[in-house]
Amino acid sequence: MGVLDELKKIFSFTDEGEGKNSKFIRNIIIIGLIGIFLLLFGDLFTGKKSRVQETPVYQQSKEVQVEVDYEARLSSQLEEIISLIRGVGKVKVKIYVRGYKEIEYEYNSRSLNKVTSELDQNGGQREIVEDNLERELVLTRDGSGNERPIIRRERFPEIEGVLIVAQGAENSQVKAEIIYSVRNLLNIPVHRISVLPYERG
Numbered sequence: 001m002g003v004l005d006e007l008k009k010i011f012s013f014t015d016e017g018e019g020k021n022s023k024f025i026r027n028i029i030i031i032g033l034i035g036i037f038l039l040l041f042g043d044l045f046t047g048k049k050s051r052v053q054e055t056p057v058y059q060q061s062k063e064v065q066v067e068v069d070y071e072a073r074l075s076s077q078l079e080e081i082i083s084l085i086r087g088v089g090k091v092k093v094k095i096y097v098r099g100y101k102e103i104e105y106e107y108n109s110r111s112l113n114k115v116t117s118e119l120d121q122n123g124g125q126r127e128i129v130e131d132n133l134e135r136e137l138v139l140t141r142d143g144s145g146n147e148r149p150i151i152r153r154e155r156f157p158e159i160e161g162v163l164i165v166a167q168g169a170e171n172s173q174v175k176a177e178i179i180y181s182v183r184n185l186l187n188i189p190v191h192r193i194s195v196l197p198y199e200r201g
Helices: 003-015 019-058 062-082 172-186
Strands: 091-098 102-105 107-119 125-137 139-141 147-149 151-155 158-166 193-197
Touching: 062 091, 062 158, 062 172, 158 172, 172 193
Parallel strands: 158 193
Antiparallel strands: 091 158, 102 151, 107 125, 139 147
């Protein structure tokens, strides 16, 4: 006996009842069957949607990663330098940047000019001038033999602020030396630099 036969049997059973009770039983059976159907075949309708939602998680933005690496590398370098200042102990540095790193590559450019003379139907002569610019990326080989493009110029993200927590910063002279050292290293105004004492413990 197939599924359809079973369903016919169930509904014929409910039809034998009378009044509201038979309708109530039939509604419960229908709701139950719909629930089972959704549990078994719900993935067919939601699978495509879930894949679309997972795509941004898998494809991480390279620009954001470069920004995070730049902040972390610069913060680590500053921590090492500031810790060498007399009177400074432990140091933690957090750098805030705006924008992304921009890289401009080197290209070989070649301009091609072509002039063509044509005769029109009336016996007149006209010239057709074609200007084409070809650009080819300049590559170099590293020690492993891999080709890499030559970088012409790099623009790093703008530094919006620097937060420094350092042991010894409660001393006004030490604090001033930290501020002016960071100002000279990063070439940023003093109001973008904040120095706080490191909590001892």
